[in-house]
Amino acid sequence: MGVSKLDPGSSVRALDRGLKVLAAISDADRPCGVTEIADAVGMTRTAARRFILTLEHLGYVAFQGQGYVLQPRVLELGEAYLSNQPLVAVAHPHLEELAAEVAETVSLTVLHQGLVTYVDRVQATRILAINIVVGSRVPAHATATGSVLLAGLEEPALDAYLSALQAQCCTKNTEPDVGEIRQKVLEARNQGWFLADQQFRSGIRSLAVPIRDSRDATLAAINISASASRITGEDLKKQYLEPLRRTAEKIVAAAG
Incomplete structure (x- = not known):
């Protein structure tokens, strides 16, 4: 059964913020620095860096040139959506x-x-x-x-x-x-x-x-x-x- 509205008490804030960081990197047309990502999602540079390092560890982003970019692993999410x-x-x-x-x-x-x-x-x-x-x-x-x-x-x-x-x-x-x-x-x-x-x-x-x-x-x-x-x-x-x-x-x- 699908859920259309989320009870605020059920929200996982860290997951929400981590996905926003991933979306900010995705929406950019070039490598993004930590400060730029932090500004885009409205969090401190320190917090943004923690989320970025976690995503990097999981294989979703990587540092390239002067900033962070998506990695091929994000395609798994897209493929899962399309297959369903x-x-x-x-x-x-x-x-x-x-x-x-x-x-x-x-x-x-x-x-x-x-x-x-x-x-x-x-x-x-x-x-x-x-x-x-x-x-x-x-x-x-x-x-x-x-x-x-x-x-x-x-x-x-x-x-x-x-x-x-x-x-x-x-x-x-x-x-x-x-x-x-x-x-x-x-x-x-x-x-x-x-x-x-x-x-x-x-x-x-x-x-x-x-x-x-x-x-x-x-x-x-x-x-x-x-x-x-x-x-x-x-x-x-x-x-x-x-x-x-x-x-x-x-x-x-x-x-x-």
């Missing part, structure tokens, strides 16, 4: 089929703690100038899959997300206004798809649709990403919306 998610295994052959059909990169994502997390990705043979891999976490408000995943939230959950949002501008096309972000989410909800035109990365357009279960609850989202220099937003929608929708339907049918 039937939707990923069911969806993968359909993502491969879609990527072969459209000759573009296709991804499967979920929403976790307000961020879009990539749980599967099939790369196209065409080069796409964006460094996204399985496990990458990106802002929901700036992505096509994020918009359709947010559209699947109940109103109280969407209100909570937007009230806590500190919208960052990833590109000049990123919408920083919370009111406008809400309107785009509602647009995605009403039309059942969303097109992000260079909102997360300049030069990348992405079209996404949700994957919904029999109760119409949004489980995940799939998208096609393409170079903006190769295809317009309108052509992306015209050519790929129906293949995306068919793929989503196949995944739902295969998942039962």
Whole structure:
């Protein structure tokens, strides 16, 4: 039986802080020093160092150059998650089929703690100038899959997300206004798809649709990403919306 809320009396503070240290190292795009990690998680340098040394002893991080980086052992955690998610295994052959059909990169994502997390990705043979891999976490408000995943939230959950949002501008096309972000989410909800035109990365357009279960609850989202220099937003929608929708339907049918 899953637990959705934790009784504060049952919380293990050391575990919570240790995982925050691991997440801080994971979120960085370069080696992190002890002071930087301590500042990121809000603890003293001495405390941060103890957690880092423990993670290093366990094989999850290592010192490299001027700071700490993740080690391959963290992949065990990701592999354990993916092996216990039937939707990923069911969806993968359909993502491969879609990527072969459209000759573009296709991804499967979920929403976790307000961020879009990539749980599967099939790369196209065409080069796409964006460094996204399985496990990458990106802002929901700036992505096509994020918009359709947010559209699947109940109103109280969407209100909570937007009230806590500190919208960052990833590109000049990123919408920083919370009111406008809400309107785009509602647009995605009403039309059942969303097109992000260079909102997360300049030069990348992405079209996404949700994957919904029999109760119409949004489980995940799939998208096609393409170079903006190769295809317009309108052509992306015209050519790929129906293949995306068919793929989503196949995944739902295969998942039962």
